[in-house]
Amino acid sequence: MSPFALLFLIAGLGLIAWLTARARAMRFDRGGAKRLHSLPSQHGWYVAMWTVLPALLFLAVWGSVSPGLVREAVMQHPAAKQLPAFDFEREALLGEASRIAHTPGAKAFDPLAEQLAEPTRAAEKRYGWTGTAAAILLAFAGGAFAFTRIRAGFRARSRVERAVMLILLVASLIAILTTLGIFLSLLWESLRFFGQVSVFDFLFGTHWSPQVIDPADPGASLGAVPLFWGTFFIGAVIAMIVAIPFGLMSAIYLTQYAAPRVRRWMKPILEILAGVPTVVYGYFAALTVAPAVRDLAVSLGMTYASSESALAAGLVMGVMIIPFVSSMADDSIAAVPAAMRDGSLAMGATTSETIRRVLLPAALPGVVAGVLLAVSRAIGETMIVVMAASGAATITLNPFESATTVTKQIVDLLTGEAEFDSPKTLAAFALGLTLFVVTLLLNIVALAVVKRYREAYE
Amino acid sequence: MNKRLASSDRAPTDWKAEAMQKRIRRRYAAERRFKLMGLAAVVLSAAFLAFLLATMAANGARGFMRTEVALEFDFPALALPVDRAQLSTPGADLALAGAELENVVKGAASAAYPGPVPLISDNGWLTVRDAIKADPGILGRKERIWIPASPEIQLALRGEGDPAVVTGASKLEGLGAIRTGFNRDFLTASNSTDPMVAGIWGALKGSLLTMAITFLIAFPVGVLSAIYLEEYATRNRWTDLIEVSINNLAAVPSIIFGLLGLAVFLGTWEMFGHQFGPLLPRSAAVVGGLTLALMIMPVIVIASRNAIKAVPPSIRDAALGIGASRVQVVFHHVLPLAMPGILTGTIIGMARALGETAPLLLIGMRAFVVQPPQGFTDPATVLPVQIFLWSDEVSRVFVEKTSAAIIVLLVFLLAMNGLAIYLRNRFETRW
Known part of the structure; x- marks a missing residue:
């Protein structure tokens, strides 16, 4: 299933969760002293959050892990034994195999890549479906868990609002992360540069001709x-x-x-x-x-x-x-x-x-x-x-x-x-x-x- | 007492005297000069803008036009070795190329005009191919097909270039075998090495995909962090740090974001990501969109904070007074009232992202892309980069295309800014 379709599905599940939880909250027994603590829609938000957020979190993690699992599975294939040990060539071959696996009718330059295309496709499909199934399962589990918790006295509102605050805080931290990212990535690459060229030469040298660089100096x-x-x-x-x-x-x-x-x-x-x-x-x-x-x-x-x-x-x-x-x-x-x-x-x-x-x-x-x-x-x-x-x-x-x-x-x-x-x-x-x-x-x-x-x- | 007398001893200034009148005239002249200098600064700046736009419009208007020549094809006599059944299959292109269609068309062109320059453009034969694919029936009859002329012929028709070609072109014009009209390919085709058939659709679509990613990331993150900073954050070292970094990010040169994109999205991915799976193409719309999103996020945050700040506190107090929670106050009352301002700021930020070139050059969106991108991870280029790439070409026709592409870009920017101004005027509330 394509990532967009999956996101749509999860969003749809969230909507259903919101609607059912709100409908349920409306029918809570309000007789006697048991007043509803939160509005029905807040119960809806609570269940919807439990449906959507764990599934999305899982997908984010899965998205960074599953390519590694695919790689592992491809390496198990007998043809992978013939892969060159040298890192760069091996990467090129595996990259080509995955390209062939994705584009129907593509031809490979290397027969080995073509052999590996089929296991790549199979592994990607397998792990793709595993991830999809797990995400949907998680959405249902989260939704069901939250659904069983809501009742007339349940403090859905404070819980939802705490989550909203957390989301707001995370959003505002992205600015710091960007600044930090800029500074660290520039610093990191510059340090590698200054490992090869002295700071003094760079800042005070008066000759600039990067077209011809003498490797010795x-x-x-x-x-x-x-x-x-x-x-x-x-x-x-x-x-x-x-x-x-x-x-x-x-x-x-x-x-x-x-x-x-x-x-x-x-x-x-x-x-x-x-x-x-x-x-x-x-x-x-x-x-x-x-x-x-x-x-x-x-x-x-x-x-x-x-x-x-x-x-x-x-x-x-x-x-x-x-x-x-x-x-x-x-x-x-x-x-x-x-x-x-x-x-x-x-x-x-x-x-x-x-x-x-x-x-x-x-x-x-x-x-x-x-x-x-x-x-x-x-x-x-x-x-x-x-x-x-x-x-x-x-x-x-x-x-x-x-x-x-x-x-x-x-x-x-x-x-x-x-x-x-x-x-x-x-x-x-x-x-x-x-x-x-x-x-x-x-x-x-x-x-x-x-x-x-x-x-x-x- | 004495002091006062002393001061009144002096005769009062005689304002009518020649010296004083001269001094006043001099001061007024200086005043007029100063005012004139101010006016000149404004007028000259506006004149420069007018000159810039006029230059682009004059060059660009020609970029939308294309010269075509009509060639007569007697298909039954040519007897192309093509199976008609093949023409409705995906292999049609291959079959027609195999039938030497290119040479047939070029032969017909040089027969019609045996001049020093080619009559039709390099990729002109593709027009014939597409005509055959659209209606295989023409293989059974004579057909007159309009084909893009070569750049030399197009220029010659305006009287530029080799005099021999100019006379030849005007002779063709007399025969009615040549015409200049609106170039629809320019808006529907992608980049090409042949200036006569190159178009901007691929770049435009790349821009739209990139903008979509930029919007989907920068808008929610920017608005949410503006809400947090303006409504909830207590002033402490952390929020100060966030504020300082947002203000600094807004002033960081755009090229630095390109370096960040290169190092993080591509460098890190190449370093660690390659053990996980296939590489992203360097020129994918998703990478460009992420880079631009980081670039315009501070713009959106600052505009949103100003819009939220402009909502009067009485509204918050009233909502709190009737029992709304702080989250409800913001999401039910403050945010809807601030939305026009937020959207205005967002559109201005998006317009900036749409015109941005430098960071996208660095992350590699300068690829030669012949197919319009189909998705967010396909190799793509964007409109400003396309303009930059074309500006390097020597062909006169490309020069005109560059200006035409600039006109398209400016029209988009103008529309976005116009929308922003409309939103501001329509929904702005003075409290």
Whole structure:
């Protein structure tokens, strides 16, 4: 039985349990002092939970155990004796056997896999039905157990609510698990990387060319400084030169000058800029902006102008960040007490003088925090640089020359061949860990700044 | 007293004087300049958006069109060695390929147009094959069949490319043997190496399957944890930790989630899972959906918490006052009232997941997928990744297809965001 059909069946059983238990609870003898402790529907939920949850729990466990049992059964087959002892080949053969078992009419490259296909299919079928039967049995057993327990004085409600609380708690723990998972998996792979390449070489080396790695000294060609510089240059310099003035000025215009009608229309329009997928920006940067930038460079008299310049990627990235900076600036300007603005205007200052001399200095910590968050966004941005920036790692101050970034290199390193253990692929995880730590620090600093600043006016 | 006298000794400022008037003019000019700068920032940002959309629309409009040429086939004279009974069986494709149909069609094309470039596209003969399969009766008569033209002919019809080809194409147009129309294959076919027959249906279906997984995981988990944090959790070290990790997860770059997906879903599976059973294909929709679910969960949690927070406490107090339990208060009263806000946040999160490319590239959803995925564990690709893959192609026709696919993606995103705005306006309650 397919997993979905089985889930449906169990859900159906749960529904039946809910209905019958509720109907039963409605007919409880309520005469005399024996009042119903819980509502009939709560009795229904209690029985339904006992029907569904144990069966689902069992299926989760069974799903992780049964493939092992299938493997065990296949190994018992006489043909399995001929399997090569070498791990990798054996895995390939068994994988092929299971593929043949699943797809009717498929042909095998290896006759041994074809011989093993039949026992694989048989074992999978056997254990599949065992699991199904056990799950259904468990559903009935759980339901029956709960059904015998409900009676007029039964505290179904407190039991159901305790279970609900548990489910809620588990759901909220998933966030911690994800953070932990990210950190541990990045750390684990990075540690494997740093087992082969020294931390010093990686963080301070200035030569990056993962295409040719000398196996004797992998650290020599895995120095990440050019990547850090390129990331900083594109994301924190060029993109911010675009995003900060545009974002700040449009926030000021929309909050201080624009008529409410204009504001109501322009704000969502600017926010569309943030909603456009990054792959679209990347395509636009590569197709339209990069050639234009190269032509500009040529007309400025540069003999060698790259069509994968840092400027093209940075410009488009900056435009993408505009609404982000704008909304952060908007929030922090709005948080300045109105009395300060009114006071300044009352003294005869013009609106622009009020903004520049009173509002902006007061809102500065918030704006700075917004810029930090924007930088953390920009350096983590991937698709624009993958499509528009270059793969060549150079350290340059010239925006018309090519530059590469951490995110671009992560994608390049991991979309090549699929060898999971080479320093080349592991380097991607070390880069990822660096990126994760830097963006985390930026966020923590930005949030701390915002928090302190908010308290100042409360 | 003296002090006051001293200050009144000074003559009052003469605002009418030339110096003061000049100063005021200068200040007002600065004011106008500042306001103009603000306006310019807004207008330029909007203009950039307009330029971006206009570029995509101009390129993409052509991507929806396709040029086809009509070829005359005299099937009785060609005498294809095919058994008609075979044509209604699953072996029909094999039988027709065995009958050298490809060469027959290509021969007919080069006979009709002996130019420097091929007349019909690489996979154009498949159109003839499908026509024969749909109606085996045409094998007994003469038939005129419209076949996708080659990219060169399509471009030549617009006056681009080799002048000789351009004149040849316009001559064909004069004969009425060539037409350009809406390309239905674009919406119904999957990826192909031949730009003339490549379509986005496979990628679109992959996106839908991935989104389904993302929604089924991120929505319940996100809403439940928002309820817990907002309604029940007592403030202690654990809930602080949960809150900090949710806020940080919302700011983690998306590519990091790709690394997580690669290391956990695929790396761990390869390390431990292989002793248990078959490997998941690297590009399965279920892996992509799980990765994206972890990515947008914080978005849903934060939006849901804000929606729950907006429900006034008086409603909780009233429900508690008439004897509802705390679970009943939330599930019967608070949650239904917060639902529009929660759904708005969820749709915005889903829109973000739909447009996301980088994490899916890392976990390997960049496979060349010719068949639309049939289930959650089939190899699949998604719309943004398809756009990325096509953007690498050199062919002009692929460039137009890329823009057309972008238009489809933007239409979906616009529809989702429009739905979110509608929900917000329709159901939002100001308490």
